[in-house]
Structure formats: structure tokens, C-alpha cells
Amino acid sequence: MATQHSKTAARLMISPAVILLLLWMIVPLSMTLYFSFLRYNLLMPGMESFTGWDNYYYFLTDPAFSAALTNTILLVGGVLLITVVGGTLLALLLDQPMWGQGIVRILVIAPFFIMPTVSALVWKNMFMNPVNGMFAHIARALGMQPFDFLAHAPLASIIGIVAWQWLPFATLILLTALQSLDREQMEAAEMDGAGPLDRFLYITLPHLTRAITVVVLIQTIFLLGVFAEILVTTNGGPGTASTNITYLVYAQSLLNYDVGGGSAGGIIAVILANIVAIFLMRMIGKNLDA
Amino acid sequence: MGKITLRNVQKRFGEAVVIPSLDLDIEDGEFVVFVGPSGCGKSTLLRLIAGLEDVSDGQILIDGRNATEMPPAKRGLAMVFQSYALYPHMTVRKNIAFPLKMAKMEQSEIDRRVENAARILNLTSYIDRRPGQLSGGQRQRVAIGRAIVREPAAFLFDEPLSNLDAALRVNMRLEITELHQSLQTTMIYVTHDQVEAMTMADKIVVLNAGRIEQVGSPLTLYRNPANLFVAGFIGSPKMNLIEGPEAAKFGATTMGVRPEHIDISRESGLWQGEVGVSEHLGSDTFLHVHVAGMPTLTVRAGGEYGVHHGDKVWLTPQADKIHRFGPDGRAL
Amino acid sequence: MSRRITARRTLIVTLAAWTVGLLIFFPILWTVLMSFKTEGDAIKAPFAMLFSDWTLISYEQVQTRSNYSRHFMNSVVISLGSTLLALAIAIPAAWAMAFVPGRRTKDVLMWMLSTKMMPAVGVLIPIYLIFRDTGLLDTRIGLVIVLTLINLPIVVWMLYTYFKEIPGEILEAARMDGATLGSEILYVLTPMAVPGIASTLLLNVILAWNEAFWTLQLTTSRAAPLTQFIASYSSPEGLFYAKLSAASTMAIAPILILGWFSQKQLVRGLTFGAVK
Structure with a gap:
């Protein structure tokens, strides 16, 4: 619905963004793809040679990979479970009439704005440290042995930290969705004799389904890339106990200088992320028509 | 001057033909109303004249000059939109002055023209308010003011009264008619309301599915509808149409x-x-x-x-x- | 129309909500409190810590020992620079997609989104090598480029959803009024979209400020923003609680304040308009 003139202008206006993103996408990704078929170590420059699928073979058969894959799934799944369930409950609570709602909202949303390195270090040192951390102090006050969270339950601890960061996101989105629920619909249901639980199950929850799906998909994209939290707390250890795919690729390429292996890992990470992305894009794409 | 001529104008959106092929002459100073049911192509036709859409084929002449390829700003036409399309961040004064500012007119001349338009349209006491603080009728007048100051060759109105309530609509109808009588400028007015068409027009163009069904003065259309469509569309309540043996x-x-x-x-x-x-x-x-x-x-x-x-x-x-x-x- | 709600119910809800809210906020509160203690007091048991003397010594030490202000400036330059650059590229693009939609507009939007979903590790090595070979490693300009590109899709999307809400008729009116494309965007669209542009700016400054993959990979010292600066506390300086707290407080305070202002727009920006 426009003239040829404005269409030409539009094409001109959109091209810088498209060209830049195209370059950002294609150049490095094709380099990664190329490297993934090379024997290429930064410590041995000039020794690059073609190795076919070897890098993929080694990366996929490395026990570290299956550990990292499991950890990634546990990390993503665990955080999603905590944030979606917790976020729904919290959103329901915050949607009730109360005093100081604005302030509570601000308190709840705050962790989302904390940079990952800060939240990870604060939890690691001030709370989970087995000697001087808050939890250790509490345990001793109760006459129990302090627990070294990051040494004995590294993955669970990281899940806890990441969940704390993402709970506000889920809460905020679900709360926004709740507030768009038609009050008259609720009143109609009440007139029809539905109790509070019925109203939640048959009206609120279906209304939230879309928002929950969005939360799950978007968080998944970000959670697949969790990195800083692991880097500053456990360095992926002990052993590979808290290594996820992202961290494994980083370790392979920039700690072991194995560009070929790291690239193969990077391509695998891209494939995994794309599987999730396809679902997310369908969701958002559908919404675009509405 | 404001003589507008359409020669064999066609409009297609992809495969869909919205206006098959259409010829129309609009004389200088005429008040022409395009009327028809929704989806008949009347708004599209207006937008083609405005230059907001490209014609797929044919020519649009304004005062004898070929305007087919001209951008909207160069055609010397002013348009009043259905939603008024006022700039919400500008005061009434700045809204009305905007086309003059775009034409890089001198500030003293801009002020003179804006004051004048505001006076004609009874907007003087609202001139420093923003559109959000005005009623529907006032917004409508600002939109008209923005059109007047340019002293255009022709005014284009796209269903300008459809967002007003019934009483106000009757008022604005009179105001626009009076405006036409004092300015004597060509006006092209799109509406789906045949009462507006009958009461305001010098010439009515009845459109149906992108085709012109009939062109004529309100009374011509009332007395001598050229076909069943016009017969059924013009007049309120509708003409009784009877088929079968009784008609025979x-x-x-x-x-x-x-x-x-x-x-x-x-x-x-x-x-x-x-x-x-x-x-x-x-x-x-x-x-x-x-x-x-x-x-x-x-x-x-x-x-x-x-x-x-x-x-x-x-x-x-x-x-x-x-x-x-x-x-x-x-x-x- | 509002329903009668008993004061007792409101009281219970209020108590429950405040308790949960304070619990969630507690780690931040605790960090801020600890930053005003000496190292000796900071590692004491919670109550002893709380009732010890207040001091600003940790803030002084953080600044003198590790040059906090340089990292702070790096963060400001990188996050603001990348956001402004992204806006300059995205405003025309979003204008085109919102007001002159074509058959492929939707595909372009979805494709832009898909670039955001590409995991960073997928391109880590090439970017690292390109940066190393072009001397962009550990420079502000290098990070500005990368953060502009990774946030560009979000910026385009947010602006697009805001622009979509502006009626096209107003821009057409400007065109009829003789505005060129430039004046149409400058005098009509941009002023009308100021709230949307401002919240896009805010959200992206926050995202860039907290970005902790590329900032950690591509900087070491000169251009290191606060994320990297804090990461340097992971060991063994992390055991200096008071200094870590002071550094953390300074790193999060500006963004926390910005964040509270932008919380309403946050939902829409982060869900690409899927939840409003």
C-alpha cells in the first residue's frame, strides 16, 4: 500500500541493518564451519590441515561432551522449572490488592538488572562460601556442619544463582499477562459458580499459556548461553561437573587453543540452539499476523 | 485552479484489480463526492489522486499537467484524513503551520495565514493547545485548517465525518459546504453515506467494485438513476425494487x-x-x-x-x- | 465497580508479598550493606557484621587499587555507544518495515530475530581471530561493534512494535503537507516515537552494560568494562568481601536505577512484542 517512490526509499533505509547482520551472520559462521574441518591449534600456527569429520568425532565422543550436554539440559530445565512455577505463583501474589505494590514489584525485579559476574560472585562468596558465607554462618548457628555448595553441588548451586537472576523476568512477564486478563470474564466465571481453584485452572492458566510459552522459549535461548556465572564460580569444575556446552567450547578453543575442536563444538551448539529457535520463531511469527 | 482529469486510470494490488479502468473529469471549483459501499475503491481512487498510491496504468492530469509520476507534495493538493492525522506532539498552531514550514515560507507569512485560518475555523482560542486536548469537532477543524493554509488546487476529504457523532456530523457537513462556497476551490469528498453525498455535492460519482456506475448532480441521480445499483443506493429509505410479473x-x-x-x-x-x-x-x-x-x-x-x-x-x-x-x- | 476486599485479606497478601520481595532482594541489600564495612567486619557472622561501624574505606580502596573509574567509563562508552549506533541503523529500518511493509517484511524481521538466537560460541573463534589480527582485541571500538550487532535485532524489533502503533495516516499527512522523507522522519515520526525510542535506548543500555560473554572474551584490561573488572575478583580477591561489595555496588547501582525506570517497557522489549 504505497508508492514506488516510498518502496525504493524503504529498501534503501533497511539495507544497512540487513547488510550488517548478514555479514555478522555469514562471515564468522562460515569461518567456524571451515575451521571445524581443520586440524588447527593456535599453539602450532601454520600446521593447519584438513581432517574431515575428525573434530566432530572427537568432540562428540569426548566424555566431556556428554557430561556437558547433560549439564546443559539440567541447567536449562532446572532454571525453567523454578522460574516458571515460582514466577506464576509470584505473579498471582503480586496481582492481588496490597499495600506498597509498586515497591514490592521493584524489589522483585531487581535481580534481573544485576550483571551476571556480580550476582555469581556475590552468591559464591557472601552466601555459599563454606567459611564466611551467610549459609555457613546460619548452619553453624543451628549447630550443623557448613556445606560447601560449589564444591559438592556445583551444578545445583549454579542453577540456583541463574534461577535467582531469571525469576524476575518470568514474574514480570506473567504478571503483565495476568493484568491483561479480562476482569469481566472472571466475574462471569464466578457467577457461573466456579471456585478460586476452578477459576485458576480453567481461566487464568489457559490465559497464561501463551506468556508461559514465550518465557520458556526466550529463557531457553539465553540459558543455553550461560557462561559468566560458570566462569567466575566453578570454572566448569570440579572436573566437568558444572561444564555446559558453551563453557566447553570456550575451554576447548581458548584454553586448549584447539580451534578445530572448538569450532566443531560451536557448530553443534548452533544446531542445538536452532532447534529451540524454530519453535520460538513460530510463536512470534504467529503473533506478527495478529 | 483545480481541474483534475483521470484518463484510463487503473489500480491493481498484485493480482487483485481494484479499479479496472476509469475516466473522470473534475471541473475547477466543483464539489465532487465519491460515494459507494465499503470496498468499492473510492478511498483508493482518492489516494491515487493524492499520490499516496501509484496508478498501475493511465494518467492523472491536474490543471492539464501530467501529475501521474509526481510525489504527493508536488501535486498542490491538500487532504483531510478520516482519523484527522493531526501531529499529536505539535500545538494547533504548529499543526496548521507545518505544510507552510515544509514549503520554507517566511515566518511572517506563516503567522498571517495561520491566524487567518484559525479565525475562519473558530480555532483562535485553542491555538496553543495540542490535539489531545481537543474535541472531535475541533480536531476536524484543525485538520481542515492545515489544508486551507496551503491554498491548494483542490481539497481531498477521506470520510472526514465518520468519527463524529450524529449531531456534530450535521454541523460539520454545513461548515464544509459553507467553506466550499466561500473558497470556491475544487473539493473531492469520499463517503459511504449517501445523505452526505446528496446534501453536499455538486456532482456525485457512484462507485461500485472500482467502476463508475453513474456521474451526475444529486437530483439527476435521484430522478434518473442509470441502473439498479444507483437506484438502490441513492435515496433514503431505499427505492422499492419489484421483479417478476408485476414488473412485466x-x-x-x-x-x-x-x-x-x-x-x-x-x-x-x-x-x-x-x-x-x-x-x-x-x-x-x-x-x-x-x-x-x-x-x-x-x-x-x-x-x-x-x-x-x-x-x-x-x-x-x-x-x-x-x-x-x-x-x-x-x-x- | 471495585469489589469489597476485606482488610484482613489485604494485610495477609501484603505481608506475604513483602516477605517474598525482601527475600529476593536480600542478596543485593546485603551486598550494599557490606560495602560500608571494613574487611575485618565483613567476614563476621551476620549480626556482628550488621552492628559494626560503617565506613567508606572499601570504596576508596577499590578506586585507588584497581582504577574503578576507568572501567566505569569503559562500560558507559561501550553500552551507550553501541546502543546509539544500533538506534541510528535501526530507526530507518524500523520505519521502512512499519510503514512500507512489503511481501518479505515479515521474513526479514524473523530472519533478524534468528541472528539473535545464534549462540555466541558458534562464532567465538572467528571473531576472536579477526579481532586479534585487526588489533581490535581489548579496544572499546571493538566491543562497540560487537554489542551493536548482537543488540541490533532487539533494537529493530522494539522500534518496529512501537512504530506500528503510530497511524500511517499521520505520516501520509506529512507527505501531503510537502515533507520530504527526511523531514517526515525527523519532524513527525521521531517526536511521536520518543517514548518508544527512549525505552528502547534504556533497555539496550542495560543489556549492553550487563553483557558478560563478549566483554569477558574480548577484553583484558585497557577496554575492560565493569563485567570484566568484577570477574577479576573471582579469586583470590573475592575473599575481600568489603571491597568486592563496594565494587559490585558501584557496578550495579547505575543500571539498577535505569532498570527500575524501564520495567514497564522491559516486557515488551524482551518478548519481541509477543507479550504487552
Whole structure:
């Protein structure tokens, strides 16, 4: 619905963004793809040679990979479970009439704005440290042995930290969705004799389904890339106990200088992320028509 | 000057043909109304003239110059949009001044013209407010003011009254008509409301599915509708259209007679029927009468015509006011 | 129309909500409190810590020992620079997609989104090598480029959803009024979209400020923003609680304040308009 003139202008206006993103996408990704078929170590420059699928073979058969894959799934799944369930409950609570709602909202949303390195270090040192951390102090006050969270339950601890960061996101989105629920619909249901639980199950929850799906998909994209939290707390250890795919690729390429292996890992990470992305894009794409 | 000529104008959106091929002459100073049901292409036609859409084929001439390829700003036309399209972040003064500022006019001249337009449109006391603080009618006047100051070759109105309530609509209708009489500038006005078309136009263009059904003065269209579509569209309540043997008696495939052209009697007449719903408007009464072998007929009776549901009445169409249409729907 | 709600119910809800809210906020509160203690007091048991003397010594030490202000400036330059650059590229693009939609507009939007979903590790090595070979490693300009590109899709999307809400008729009116494309965007669209542009700016400054993959990979010292600066506390300086707290407080305070202002727009920005 426009003239040829404005269409030409539009094409001109959109091209810088498209060209830049195209370059950002294609150049490095094709380099990664190329490297993934090379024997290429930064410590041995000039020794690059073609190795076919070897890098993929080694990366996929490395026990570290299956550990990292499991950890990634546990990390993503665990955080999603905590944030979606917790976020729904919290959103329901915050949607009730109360005093100081604005302030509570601000308190709840705050962790989302904390940079990952800060939240990870604060939890690691001030709370989970087995000697001087808050939890250790509490345990001793109760006459129990302090627990070294990051040494004995590294993955669970990281899940806890990441969940704390993402709970506000889920809460905020679900709360926004709740507030768009038609009050008259609720009143109609009440007139029809539905109790509070019925109203939640048959009206609120279906209304939230879309928002929950969005939360799950978007968080998944970000959670697949969790990195800083692991880097500053456990360095992926002990052993590979808290290594996820992202961290494994980083370790392979920039700690072991194995560009070929790291690239193969990077391509695998891209494939995994794309599987999730396809679902997310369908969701958002559908919404675009509405 | 504001003579606008469309030559063989066509518009397609991809495969969909919105306007097949259309010729139209609009004389300088004329008030032309494009009227038709929604989706008939009347707004598209206006946007083609404005230059907001490209024509797929054909030519648009403004005062004899070929304007087909000109961008909207160069055509010297002003447009009043359905949503008024005021700039919400500018005051009334700045809204009205905007086209002059774009034309890089001198500030003193801008001020003079804006003051003048505000005075004509009774906007002086609101001139430093923003559109959000104005009522619908005031916004409408600002939109018109923004059009006036440019002293355009022609004004284009795209259903400008459809967002106003009924009482205000009647007022604005008068104001726009008066404006036309004092400015004597060409105006092209799009509406789906045939009452607006009848009351305002010098010339009505009835559009249907992108085609011109008929062009003419309001009374021409009322007296001599060229076809069934125009007959049914112009006039309120609608013309009664009767097919079948009864029409054949008058030598037509379809015969039409307006509610105000049927005489009603309790004793005798051509058709006998039974009164269904009767609508009392005060000044008139509209009876819906069921006659065997015909669709329900609408008949206008006097304002205080006493009649009840189920009463038997006789109807007679006035002989010189009967419209006859052939098998192709055209007037005979 | 509002329903009668008993004061008792409101009281219970209020208590529950405040308790949960304070619990969630507690780690931040605790960090801020600890930053005003000496190292000796900071590692004491919670109550002893809380009732010890207040001091600003940790803030002084953080600044003198590790040059906090340089990292702070790096963060400001990188996050603001990348956001402004992204806006300059995205405003025309979003204008085009919102007001002159074509058959492929939707595909372009979805494709832009898909670039955001590409995991960073997928391109880590090439970017690292390109940066190493072009001398962009550990430079502000290098990070500005990368953060502009990774946030560009979000910026385009947010602006697009805001622009979509501006009626096209107003821009057409400007065109009829003789505005060129430039004046249409400058005098009509941009002023009308100021709230949307401002919240896009805010959200992206926050995202860039907290970005902790590329900032950690591509900087070491000169251009290191606060994320990297804090990461340097992971060991063994992390055991200096008071200094870590002071550094953390300074790193999060500006963004926390910005964040509270932008929380309403946050939902829409982060869900690409899927939840409003």
C-alpha cells in the first residue's frame, strides 16, 4: 500500500541493518564451519590441515561432551522449572490488592538488572562460601556442619544463582499477562459458580499459556548461553561437573587453543540452539499476523 | 485552479484489480463526492489522486499537467484524513503551520495565514493547545485548517465525518459546504453515506467494485438513476425494487418506485397489502407493507398517519415516478 | 465497580508479598550493606557484621587499587555507544518495515530475530581471530561493534512494535503537507516515537552494560568494562568481601536505577512484542 517512490526509499533505509547482520551472520559462521574441518591449534600456527569429520568425532565422543550436554539440559530445565512455577505463583501474589505494590514489584525485579559476574560472585562468596558465607554462618548457628555448595553441588548451586537472576523476568512477564486478563470474564466465571481453584485452572492458566510459552522459549535461548556465572564460580569444575556446552567450547578453543575442536563444538551448539529457535520463531511469527 | 482529469486510470494490488479502468473529469471549483459501499475503491481512487498510491496504468492530469509520476507534495493538493492525522506532539498552531514550514515560507507569512485560518475555523482560542486536548469537532477543524493554509488546487476529504457523532456530523457537513462556497476551490469528498453525498455535492460519482456506475448532480441521480445499483443506493429509505410479473406489466424486468412516490389509501388502489411494521418518525411515517407476490414494500405516509399492524391498505405507485430497468439492470 | 476486599485479606497478601520481595532482594541489600564495612567486619557472622561501624574505606580502596573509574567509563562508552549506533541503523529500518511493509517484511524481521538466537560460541573463534589480527582485541571500538550487532535485532524489533502503533495516516499527512522523507522522519515520526525510542535506548543500555560473554572474551584490561573488572575478583580477591561489595555496588547501582525506570517497557522489549 504505497508508492514506488516510498518502496525504493524503504529498501534503501533497511539495507544497512540487513547488510550488517548478514555479514555478522555469514562471515564468522562460515569461518567456524571451515575451521571445524581443520586440524588447527593456535599453539602450532601454520600446521593447519584438513581432517574431515575428525573434530566432530572427537568432540562428540569426548566424555566431556556428554557430561556437558547433560549439564546443559539440567541447567536449562532446572532454571525453567523454578522460574516458571515460582514466577506464576509470584505473579498471582503480586496481582492481588496490597499495600506498597509498586515497591514490592521493584524489589522483585531487581535481580534481573544485576550483571551476571556480580550476582555469581556475590552468591559464591557472601552466601555459599563454606567459611564466611551467610549459609555457613546460619548452619553453624543451628549447630550443623557448613556445606560447601560449589564444591559438592556445583551444578545445583549454579542453577540456583541463574534461577535467582531469571525469576524476575518470568514474574514480570506473567504478571503483565495476568493484568491483561479480562476482569469481566472472571466475574462471569464466578457467577457461573466456579471456585478460586476452578477459576485458576480453567481461566487464568489457559490465559497464561501463551506468556508461559514465550518465557520458556526466550529463557531457553539465553540459558543455553550461560557462561559468566560458570566462569567466575566453578570454572566448569570440579572436573566437568558444572561444564555446559558453551563453557566447553570456550575451554576447548581458548584454553586448549584447539580451534578445530572448538569450532566443531560451536557448530553443534548452533544446531542445538536452532532447534529451540524454530519453535520460538513460530510463536512470534504467529503473533506478527495478529 | 483545480481541474483534475483521470484518463484510463487503473489500480491493481498484485493480482487483485481494484479499479479496472476509469475516466473522470473534475471541473475547477466543483464539489465532487465519491460515494459507494465499503470496498468499492473510492478511498483508493482518492489516494491515487493524492499520490499516496501509484496508478498501475493511465494518467492523472491536474490543471492539464501530467501529475501521474509526481510525489504527493508536488501535486498542490491538500487532504483531510478520516482519523484527522493531526501531529499529536505539535500545538494547533504548529499543526496548521507545518505544510507552510515544509514549503520554507517566511515566518511572517506563516503567522498571517495561520491566524487567518484559525479565525475562519473558530480555532483562535485553542491555538496553543495540542490535539489531545481537543474535541472531535475541533480536531476536524484543525485538520481542515492545515489544508486551507496551503491554498491548494483542490481539497481531498477521506470520510472526514465518520468519527463524529450524529449531531456534530450535521454541523460539520454545513461548515464544509459553507467553506466550499466561500473558497470556491475544487473539493473531492469520499463517503459511504449517501445523505452526505446528496446534501453536499455538486456532482456525485457512484462507485461500485472500482467502476463508475453513474456521474451526475444529486437530483439527476435521484430522478434518473442509470441502473439498479444507483437506484438502490441513492435515496433514503431505499427505492422499492419489484421483479417478476408485476414488473412485466410495466414493460420492465425490474420496476422501481421510491417510498415517497407511492400513494396510500384505505379504499382502493393498484395493490392490496397488509401493514407490518410502521416506523413513526414524527415528520413522516414509514410503513412496511406486505403485498402478495412482491417483496415487502416501504411506503412513506404523513407524519401522523394512524395505522395498525395488520391493517389492510391499498397502494398505488405514481405513474410518472416509476423507474423501469431492463434485464441487464440498466434503466430503460 | 471495585469489589469489597476485606482488610484482613489485604494485610495477609501484603505481608506475604513483602516477605517474598525482601527475600529476593536480600542478596543485593546485603551486598550494599557490606560495602560500608571494613574487611575485618565483613567476614563476621551476620549480626556482628550488621552492628559494626560503617565506613567508606572499601570504596576508596577499590578506586585507588584497581582504577574503578576507568572501567566505569569503559562500560558507559561501550553500552551507550553501541546502543546509539544500533538506534541510528535501526530507526530507518524500523520505519521502512512499519510503514512500507512489503511481501518479505515479515521474513526479514524473523530472519533478524534468528541472528539473535545464534549462540555466541558458534562464532567465538572467528571473531576472536579477526579481532586479534585487526588489533581490535581489548579496544572499546571493538566491543562497540560487537554489542551493536548482537543488540541490533532487539533494537529493530522494539522500534518496529512501537512504530506500528503510530497511524500511517499521520505520516501520509506529512507527505501531503510537502515533507520530504527526511523531514517526515525527523519532524513527525521521531517526536511521536520518543517514548518508544527512549525505552528502547534504556533497555539496550542495560543489556549492553550487563553483557558478560563478549566483554569477558574480548577484553583484558585497557577496554575492560565493569563485567570484566568484577570477574577479576573471582579469586583470590573475592575473599575481600568489603571491597568486592563496594565494587559490585558501584557496578550495579547505575543500571539498577535505569532498570527500575524501564520495567514497564522491559516486557515488551524482551518478548519481541509477543507479550504487552
